[in-house]
Every structure is written in structure tokens, then in C-alpha cells.
Amino acid sequence: MEIESRSVEFIPENERYGSPKRLFTIWCSANMQVTTMVIGALGVVAGLNLGWTFIGLLLGNLIGSIFMAAHSAQGPHLGIPQMIQSRAQFGVVGAGLPLAIVVLAYILFTAANGVVMRDSIKAVVPVSDNDAIILFGVLTLIVGYVGYELIHRLGVWMSVLSGIVFALAAYVVLSRGLPAGVWQVSGSTFKFATFCLVVTQAASWTLGAGPYVADYSRYLPTSTTTRSTFWYSYLGIVVGSSVVMLLGAIMASAAMDVIADPGSAIARLFPGYEQLAYFIIIVGVLEWNVMNLYSSYMSTTTIFTGFKGTVRIGKLAKFVIMAIVAVIVTWIAIAAQYNFGAYFSDILIGQVYVLVPWSAINLADYYWVRKGRYSVAAMYDVNGIYGRVNWTTLSIYAVAVLIQIPFMELSFYKGPIAHLIGTDISWLPGLVVPGVLYYLVNRNKRLHLTAFDAPGPVTAPLSPLNSA
Incomplete structure (x- = not known):
């Protein structure tokens, strides 16, 4: 298999290939892994019963995945990485601010996966804690460097293998029985603050894929319908994340330690086959980790190429950047x-505080303001129609982040509204306020022109749900 030669540039039509069905397997498998299981367990650990945890997890997944899939639909239409498209809203150089935040978020998530896999790797290879994390990082770098096609093929295989492992794990846990009353859904078992936290955590997980989801649909032919791109992406992430989150909640209800070492929690359910289970678990998280690293590289490259209008990155530069990350x-x-x-x-x-406002601005621009009409060539031109820095959009983004402060709840800070309500619901104002502000400011401007001086494709309007 050849190393991917494309990076942040436009994918021409003669290099487009594949089916939107691939989007189901890549998003299902990427989320069907043990890091996702930790999220499902958090609500039960926080004191919510299993029935209400299930409802909260499903609600969060169903809501958050809408926005993720709406971003995915941009890939075949534009043929460029997700964050390059942000230059149309923030300016070619100005897009570097949300890009830097995206890079930081995915660096932290990639690091989290290394911690999650530490003990699983040690169960397969006799190494120290630090060496296990280093080994996982090296494997991530190798697969990420090969790139797009290998990531997609890995997604197909892991959809099957991970699906089998988690289905068998659910059967084993449920066959042992759960404590009485854990499924009860009544007013006496409902904790509003914890329930909202569960919804937020689940929605955050799926919303978090927004800034890079189009990276994995940009090679699809332009004839791919927006509807098929949307639904294959949506169903993939909803099925993958919901199944594993629910399993995590079930295992936490059965007093199994899912948070500290989720890989071992699953592998130990298969006595005599633990090594095989560990292998599938490690590769499952590796796929997700590779996607984080791959898109961290894409976003990092997008930041620096914005200053000079560079449109192509060589393989050596790609390896160096990925290695540094x-x-x-x-x-x-x-x-x-x-x-x-x-x-x-x-x-x-x-990540909700910084990624959700970006998502709202990006989607408002794509579906409401420009209605899918962009000059791709201008996104690589610092002197083009999108300008160097769009200070109005950056101001809206800043307001969106600031307005969430009273709603925030972290281990070291709790805002006044979070105190009043009892939990963090910052993603709601973070989603609504910037999207509405961006639309109101730009709705009468001629942003979606029908022709541009710069060469390159000018795309046609599309709707994410009903276009043919």
C-alpha cells in the first residue's frame, strides 16, 4: 500500500474514489473501542442509575452526531480537509486561532488514548508503563503516516472484529446478572445535574469529531450525494459510540472498574482468549488514535501554510510534523x-467550550449563508476573497467562548449558572449563540458569489438531509 501523497490540498476529481458506505465503517469502528466505554461509565460512577444513564447517553449521541455528520457532508462537495474550509469564515490566516485550539484538543485526546492503552499493552508485551505509552505512540505514527486508505481499511476490519468482541462482552456481563433496581426509571432515581452531565459528555464525544470529520470523506467522488454522506456518517458514529457507551454503563453498574483500565475489564471476560482480546482492543483504540494524529497533522499544516498560501506538503515534511506531534x-x-x-x-x-462555537459558525456559513458555494482556490490565497483575517468572525467566536464561562464546570472551576443548575450545560449557548450571531451579521452580505477571479471549483448549494 502506497503512502498517501496528498495532504491539505484539493483532491481533484480523477483521484476521487470510494463509496459513502466506508463512512459507516470508519466512524462505527473508531468509536467502538474502550475509550468510548469510559464515557458510558462516568454517569453511573457519578451516581446516576443505569436506566437514566442509558437515556442520557442516547440523547447526547443522537444530538451531537447531527452536527458531526453535517460537517462530514462537506467533504465530497469541497474535496478539502475540514479545517481548510474554516478559512472562508475566519480568513486564510485568521483560521489559525481555531485551528490551534483544535490541534491542542486532539493532542490531549491522543495522549488520553495512550494512557488508556498502557496496561493493555503491558498485558501483551512485558514493558514498563512509560515504554508501553511510547510503543503505542510509535504504532500510531506509522499508521498515521501511511494515511487515508490504510485508515479506512482498518475501519472495515475493526467494525467486524470490535463488534464481535463487544457483543460477546455484553452477553457475558448480562448473563451474570445486575444488581436489582438499576434499570428503574422513576422520579426518585432521577438526578437532574448528573443526567445533564451525561448528556453533555456523550454529545461532547460526537461533537468532538466535527473539526476533522471531512478529512475522511474528501476523497469521495463529487457525485456522492450529501444525503448519503450525512446518514452513513451519522449512523456510523451513533451505532459505534452508543453501543460501547451503554456497555460501559452496564459494566460500571456491575461494579467493574471500567475507568482505570477499560481494556483489561473487557479482556478478562474472555479467559483463555485474553491475549486475542487485548490485541483487538489495542488495534481498536489505535485506529481512533491514528485519526486524531492524522488530523492534528492536517490542522497543524493548515495553520502554517496559511501564511504563504502553500497548497502541497511533501512526504518528508509530513513525517517530520507528525513525528513532532x-x-x-x-x-x-x-x-x-x-x-x-x-x-x-x-x-x-x-473541548466543548472551544470546538462547539467553531462548529456552529462553520455550519451556519455552509448551510445558511453561503449555501455551499465556495471558491476552493481562494482558500489557499492570503490575498483572495476570504482575506487574511476576518476580525468579525473572530469576535463572534470570542463572544461565544466568553458567554459559556458562567455555565462551565471543571475540576478546578464552577461558574455561577453551573452552581445554580447543578451541572454544566455550556454546549447549548456555545452552539446557539455563535451560529445565530454569525447568520445575523452576514445574512445580507454577498458572500456566496456565483463566480470568482481565482481559478478552481465553485461549488453548488446543497442541503444535508434532502439533496439527491
Whole structure:
């Protein structure tokens, strides 16, 4: 298999290939892994019963995945990485601000995966804690460097293998029985603050894929319908994440330690086959980790190419950038590995504050303001129609982040509204306010022109749900 030669540039039509069905397997398998299971367990650990935890997890997944899939639909239409498209809203250079935040978020998530897999790797290979994290980082770098096609093929295989492992795990846990009353859904078992936290955590997980989801649909032919791209992406992430989150909640209700070492919690359900189970578990998380690293590289490259209008990155530069990111990730994972619980919870919620406003602005621009009409060539031109820095959009983004402060709840801070309500619901104003503001400011501007001086495709309007 050849190493991917494309990076942040436009994918021409003669290099487009594949079916939107691939989007189901890649998003289902990427979420059907043990890091996702930790999220499902958090609500039960926080004191919510299993019935209400199930409802909260499903609600969060169903809501958050809408926005993720709406971003995915941009990939075949534009043929560029997700964050390049942000230059149309923030300016070619101005997009570097949300890009830097995205890179930080995915570096932290990639580091979290290294911590989650530490003990699983040690169960397969006799190495120290630090060496296990380093080994996982090296494997992530190798697969990420090969790129797009290998990631998609890995998704197909892991959809099957991970599906079998988690289905058998659910059967084993449920056959042992659960404590009485854990499924009860009544007013006496409902904890509003914890329920809202569960919804937020589940929605955060799926919303978090928004800034890079189109990276994995950009090679699809332009003839791919927006509807098929949307639904295959939506169903993939909803099925993958919901199944494993629910299993995590069930296992936590059965007093199994899912948060500290989720890989071992699953592998130990298969006596005599633990090594095989560990292998599938490790590769499952590896796929998700590779996607984080791959898109961290894409976003990092997008930041620096914006200043000079560079449209192509060589393979050596790609490897160097990925290697630097992998080293940073590994260092963070080693430093945070013994305080993982608070670390993971904070980054899971913290990413909402910065990624959701970006998502709202991007989607408002794509579906409401420009209605899918962009000059791709202008996104690589610092002197083009999108300008160097769009200060109006950056101001809206800043307001959106600031307006969430009273709603925030982290291990070290709790805002006044979060105190009043009892939990963090910052993602709601973070989603609504910037989207509405961006639309109101731009609705009368001629942003969706029908022709541009710069060469390159000018795309046609599309709707994510009903286009043919």
C-alpha cells in the first residue's frame, strides 16, 4: 500500500474514489473501542442509575452526531480537509486561532488514548508503563503516516472484529446478572445535574469529531450525494459510540472498574482468549488514535501554510510534523498517566467550550449563508476573497467562548449558572449563540458569489438531509 501523497490540498476529481458506505465503517469502528466505554461509565460512577444513564447517553449521541455528520457532508462537495474550509469564515490566516485550539484538543485526546492503552499493552508485551505509552505512540505514527486508505481499511476490519468482541462482552456481563433496581426509571432515581452531565459528555464525544470529520470523506467522488454522506456518517458514529457507551454503563453498574483500565475489564471476560482480546482492543483504540494524529497533522499544516498560501506538503515534511506531534502527545501521556480520571473528564468537557462555537459558525456559513458555494482556490490565497483575517468572525467566536464561562464546570472551576443548575450545560449557548450571531451579521452580505477571479471549483448549494 502506497503512502498517501496528498495532504491539505484539493483532491481533484480523477483521484476521487470510494463509496459513502466506508463512512459507516470508519466512524462505527473508531468509536467502538474502550475509550468510548469510559464515557458510558462516568454517569453511573457519578451516581446516576443505569436506566437514566442509558437515556442520557442516547440523547447526547443522537444530538451531537447531527452536527458531526453535517460537517462530514462537506467533504465530497469541497474535496478539502475540514479545517481548510474554516478559512472562508475566519480568513486564510485568521483560521489559525481555531485551528490551534483544535490541534491542542486532539493532542490531549491522543495522549488520553495512550494512557488508556498502557496496561493493555503491558498485558501483551512485558514493558514498563512509560515504554508501553511510547510503543503505542510509535504504532500510531506509522499508521498515521501511511494515511487515508490504510485508515479506512482498518475501519472495515475493526467494525467486524470490535463488534464481535463487544457483543460477546455484553452477553457475558448480562448473563451474570445486575444488581436489582438499576434499570428503574422513576422520579426518585432521577438526578437532574448528573443526567445533564451525561448528556453533555456523550454529545461532547460526537461533537468532538466535527473539526476533522471531512478529512475522511474528501476523497469521495463529487457525485456522492450529501444525503448519503450525512446518514452513513451519522449512523456510523451513533451505532459505534452508543453501543460501547451503554456497555460501559452496564459494566460500571456491575461494579467493574471500567475507568482505570477499560481494556483489561473487557479482556478478562474472555479467559483463555485474553491475549486475542487485548490485541483487538489495542488495534481498536489505535485506529481512533491514528485519526486524531492524522488530523492534528492536517490542522497543524493548515495553520502554517496559511501564511504563504502553500497548497502541497511533501512526504518528508509530513513525517517530520507528525513525528513532532507524536512526541508531544507521548510526553503529555507519560506526565498525566497517574492522574487520568480528572484529566480525561476535564478535556472531554473542556473541548466543548472551544470546538462547539467553531462548529456552529462553520455550519451556519455552509448551510445558511453561503449555501455551499465556495471558491476552493481562494482558500489557499492570503490575498483572495476570504482575506487574511476576518476580525468579525473572530469576535463572534470570542463572544461565544466568553458567554459559556458562567455555565462551565471543571475540576478546578464552577461558574455561577453551573452552581445554580447543578451541572454544566455550556454546549447549548456555545452552539446557539455563535451560529445565530454569525447568520445575523452576514445574512445580507454577498458572500456566496456565483463566480470568482481565482481559478478552481465553485461549488453548488446543497442541503444535508434532502439533496439527491
